Amino acid sequence: MGAARISRVFGAVNLGSFRVSAMIMGLTEGGELIVLGSSHRASAGLRRGYVTDSQAATHAIREAIERAEKDAGTGIESVWVGCAGAGLASRISRVEIPINGRRIEEEDVDHLLVTARDTLDSDGRMVLHAQPAHYSVDGPHGVANPVGLYAEQLGVDVHVLLADGAPIRNIITAVQSAHLTVEGVVAAPIASAQAALTPEERELGTALIEIGGDVTNVAVLRNGMVQAMRAIPLGSGDITDAIASTFGIRRQHAQRLKCVSGSALASPSDHREQVPVDPDGDPRAGSINRADLVAVVTEQLGRLTNEVGRSLKAMDFSGAKGGPAVLTGGGAELAGSAEFVQNALGRPVRIGKPQPLRGLPPAHATPGFSTLVGLCLYAAKDPVDIRTVKAKYQSQTRLSGLGLVNRVWRAGREYF
Numbered sequence: 001m002g003a004a005r006i007s008r009v010f011g012a013v014n015l016g017s018f019r020v021s022a023m024i025m026g027l028t029e030g031g032e033l034i035v036l037g038s039s040h041r042a043s044a045g046l047r048r049g050y051v052t053d054s055q056a057a058t059h060a061i062r063e064a065i066e067r068a069e070k071d072a073g074t075g076i077e078s079v080w081v082g083c084a085g086a087g088l089a090s091r092i093s094r095v096e097i098p099i100n101g102r103r104i105e106e107e108d109v110d111h112l113l114v115t116a117r118d119t120l121d122s123d124g125r126m127v128l129h130a131q132p133a134h135y136s137v138d139g140p141h142g143v144a145n146p147v148g149l150y151a152e153q154l155g156v157d158v159h160v161l162l163a164d165g166a167p168i169r170n171i172i173t174a175v176q177s178a179h180l181t182v183e184g185v186v187a188a189p190i191a192s193a194q195a196a197l198t199p200e201e202r203e204l205g206t207a208l209i210e211i212g213g214d215v216t217n218v219a220v221l222r223n224g225m226v227q228a229m230r231a232i233p234l235g236s237g238d239i240t241d242a243i244a245s246t247f248g249i250r251r252q253h254a255q256r257l258k259c260v261s262g263s264a265l266a267s268p269s270d271h272r273e274q275v276p277v278d279p280d281g282d283p284r285a286g287s288i289n290r291a292d293l294v295a296v297v298t299e300q301l302g303r304l305t306n307e308v309g310r311s312l313k314a315m316d317f318s319g320a321k322g323g324p325a326v327l328t329g330g331g332a333e334l335a336g337s338a339e340f341v342q343n344a345l346g347r348p349v350r351i352g353k354p355q356p357l358r359g360l361p362p363a364h365a366t367p368g369f370s371t372l373v374g375l376c377l378y379a380a381k382d383p384v385d386i387r388t389v390k391a392k393y394q395s396q397t398r399l400s401g402l403g404l405v406n407r408v409w410r411a412g413r414e415y416f
Contacts, residue, residue, distance in 0.1 A: 004028040004029075004030065004032065004034065005028060005029045006026035006027065006028055006029075006034070006036075007026075007027055007028065007029045008026065008027040008380075009024060009025070009026050009027075009036070009074065009076065010024070010025045010026075010027070010080065010376045010379040010380055011023070011024050011025075011065070011068075011076035011077075011078060011079040011080070011180075012024075012025070012079055012080045012081075012082070012372055012375035012376045012379065013061055013064060013065060013079045013080075013081055013082070013175065013180075013372075013375075014081075014082035014188070014191075014369075014371045014372040014375060015043070015046055015049075015057070015061070015081065015082060015083065015084075015171065015174075016043055016046070016082075016084065016212055016213055016330075016371075017043055017046050017047055017048060017049070017212065017213035017214035017215070017235070017237060018042075018043055018212070018213030018214075018236075018237060018330060019040045019041065019042060019043050019213075019330075019368075020040065020041055020042075020043050020044075020046070020057075020060040020061055020063075020064045021038070021039065021040035021041075021064060021364075021369060021372045022038065022039050022040070022061075022064040022065045022067070022068040022079075022372075023035065023037070023038040023039075023068060023364075023372050023373065023375070023376055024036045024037045024038070024068050024069065024071075024072040024074065024076055025357075025376035025379075025380070027380055032358065033357055033358070033376070033377070033380055034357070034358045034359045035357050035358065035359035035360045035361075035364075035373075035376075036071075036072035036073070036074065036359060037068040037069065037070070037071030037072025037073070037074075038068055038071060038360075038361060038364050038369075038372070039064050039067030039068040039071060040064060040364075040369075041060060041063050041064050041067070042060070043060060043213070044056040044057060044059065044060040045057030045058075045059075045060065045174070046060075047214060048085055048214040048215050048233055049083065049084040049085015049086060049167070049212075049214070049215050049231070050085050050086065050167050050170070051167070051170040051171055051173075051174050054170065054173060054174050054177065055177075057174040058174045058175075058177040058178045061174060061175055061178040061180070062178040062179070065079070065178065065180065076180075077180065077181055078180060078181035078182070078183050079175065079180050079181075079182065079183060080182075080183045080184055080185075080186055080375045080376070080378065080379045081171060081172075081175055081182055081184070081185045081186065081375075082185075082186055082187075082188050082191050082371045082372065082374075082375050083128075083163070083168065083171060083185050083186065083187060083188060084187075084188040084210075084212050084215045084217055084231070084371075085167060085215055085231065086163040086164050086167035086168050086171070087125075087162075087163055087164040087167070087231070088128075088161065088162070088163050088187045088189075088217070088229055088231055089125075089161075089162045089163070089229060090159065090160070090161055090162075090187070090219070090226045090227070090228055090229040091160050091162070091228075092133075092157050092158070092159060092160070092225070092227065093116065093119075093120065093121075093130075093157070093158045093160050094155060094156070094157050094158075095112065095115055095116040095119060095155060095156055095158065096112075096136075096153050096154065096155035096156075097111060097112050097115055097153070097154055097155075098152070098153060099150075099151045099152060099153060099154050100152065101150060101151070101152055102150065103148065103149070103150050104137070104146050104147050104148065104149050104150070104151055104154055105147065106147055108146075108147075108154055109135075109146060109147060109154070110389070112154055112155075112156055113132060113156065113386050113389045114389055116130075116132070116156055116158050116386050117130070117386040117387055117389050120158075120160065120386070120387070122160075122162060123162070125162040125163060125164060125165065126162065126163050126164065126165040126168050127160060127161070127162060127387065128161040128162070128163050128168070128184070128185050128186070128187065129159075129160075129161050129184065129186070129383065129385055130158055130159070130160045130161075130385055130386050130387055131158065131159050131383055131384060131385060131386065132156050132157070132158055132384060132386060133156075133157050133158065133159045133223075133224060133225040134156065134157040134223060134224065134225070135154070135155065135156050136153075136154075136155040136156070136157070137149050137151040137153070137154060137155075138151050138152050138153055139153075157223075157225070158386060159225045159226060161187055161190070161226075163185075163187075168185055171185060172185065183379065184383075186375055186378055187217075187226075187229065188210060188212070188217055188371045189208055189210055189217045189218075189219035189226065189229055190219075190226060190374075190378065191370075191371045191372075191374030191375045191377075191378055192208060192210050192328050192329070192352070192370040192371045192374050193208055193219065193221055193226070193374065194373075194374035194377040194378050194381075195352075195353075195354040195355060195370045195371070195373040195374035195377055196208070196326055196328045196352030196353060196354065196355075196367070196370040196374070197221065197326055197352060199224075201221070201324070201326065202221045202224050202225075203222075203223060203224050204222070204323065205220070205221070205222040205317075205323040206220075206221050206222075206323055206324055206325065206326055207219070207220055207221075207312055207317055207322070207323065207324070207325040207326070207347075208220075208221060208325070208326050208328065208352070209308055209325055209326070209327050209328070209329075209332075209341065209349075210328050210329040210370070210371070211235055211236055211304070211327065211328075211329040211330065211331025211332055211337075212235045212236070212329050212330060212331065213235045213236055213237040213330060213331075214233070214234075214235045214237050214238075215231055215232065215233060215234075215235050216231070216232040216234055216235050216304060216307070216308065216329070216331070217229065217230070217231050217232075217329075218230045218231075218232065218308055218311045218312065218315070220312070220315045220317045227315070228315040228316075228317075230311040230314070230315065232304070232307045232308065232311060234303065234304050234307060235304075235329075235331060236258075236329075236330055236331035236334065238300055238303075238304075239258055239262075239296075239297055239300040239301065239331075239334075240254045240255045240258055241254070242296050242299070242300045243257055243258055243262075243293065243296050243297070246292075246296050247277070247288050247292075247293075249277050253277050253278050256278075257275060257277065257288075257293060258297065258334070259333075259334075261275045261290060261293060262293055262294065262297045262334060262335065263294050263297065263334070263335040263336045264294075264297060264298055264301050264334055264335065264336035264337045264339065264340035265294075265335070265336035265339055265340060266291070266294050266295075266298065267294075270289075270290040270291035270294055271289060271290075271291040273289070273290040273291075274287040274288070274289060274290070275287055275288055275289075275290050275293060297334070298340065301334075301337070301340055301341075302344065305340070305341055305344040305345065306344075308341070308344075308345070309344065309345055312345070322347055323347070324347060324348040324349070324350070325341070325342075325345060325347055325348070325349045325350075326349070326350055326351075326352040327341055327349055327350070327351055327352060327367070328351070328352040328353065328367045328370045329367055329368060329370065329371075330367065330368035332351050332352070332367040332368075333366060333367055333368055337351075338350060338351050351367055352367060352370060353365060353366055353367045353369075353370060354366075354369060354370055354373035354374070355373075357373070360373070
């Protein structure tokens with residue numbers, strides 16, 4: 001059997017405080033998604049989701065992309081970019097138009113989307129995307145295709161993602177300086193939800209907790225879309241810093257200790273175990289008691305989960321109104337993290353990692369790469385943005401009678 005024929009190629013780069021990662025994914029003529037190449041390298045010029053050194057960030061982006069291109073055996077000119085900071089905020093904007101009891105036509109759907117576009121209010125912030133998520137006919141949600149139905153009112157829920165303008169422009173500039181075109185900037189939780197959550201979890205109500213190096217994003221998903229989102233300026237890097245500070249050791253040794261010997265769960269035997277500070281290097285670096293290491297880890301993770309709990313309560317996702325949570329991001333790879341967070345929040349918690357994909361390396365099929373994989377999955381769904389609805393409608397109308405309307409129906413069904 002010959003190699004699968006690739007009809008489209010998507011590029012993605014995720015800008016994290018710990019690593020910059022890149023992926024190239026192909027869509028075959030048969031509709032299968034294949035990872036063609038992926039890579040990562042240490043982050044530079046980035047801190048808590050913000051660009052702090054544009055030149056260093058550009059160099060890291062260019063190197064990650066070149067490694068992915070070499071792995072894929074093909075080059076790319078444009079990418080989707082993952083963003084974890086920049087004051088991200090999510091809201092749902094509902095728009096309705098009167099139908100007056102008649103049959104809904106394709107032109108009515110187009111009119112609805114244009115109305116939603118014209119009434120879009122950014123509150124002076126940058127709109128990263130504004131996408132139709134659900135249609136409604138006289139109230140009920142979840143109508144995939146309203147054309148042909150009789151109604152008094154036709155409505156749509158538009159998911160609007162806002163961010164601070166200057167940080168986003170800095171991100172775009174850093175990527176463009178790496179000789180790449182930016183297809184779009186996507187909030188990390190939205191991308192991660194594509195890779196780490198099931199359709200049922202996105203529909204019924206789930207909290208997505210993405211623990212990055214410097215930022216933890218908390219998002220509530222319900223009815224197939226992000227209902228609310230908050231960013232906490234704490235992450236797994238703060239645990240590393242606490243270990244380094246407490247034991248007076250180098251940060252690289254603290255990171256290794258956290259990953260290899262650290263745990264969010266204490267064991268009765270911990271106090272009897274000595275852990276070498278530098279297991280691969282100089283024995284003169286000494287050792288520390290594992291119980292002391294676990295105590296530092298749990299103290300810092302406790303601070304983080306307290307903030308997560310406050311965020312969920314503020315987003316009305318607590319008590320009887322809450323539901324399960326999915327833990328993802330690099331911080332979710334800490335041993336015992338799911339059990340710790342489950343006990344702290346008092347709700348079921350599981351670890352979320354990318355769905356199996358052909359060509360996905362085992363090293364990148366982990367929670368720390370959920371955003372990267374999700375960026376490509378997001379791009380493959382060809383998301384519609386109502387801000388360009390009129391131009392796309394005119395262009396599509398010249399090609400077919402259904403035009404934009406069919407594409408928007410598909411986006412509404414596949415958005416999450």
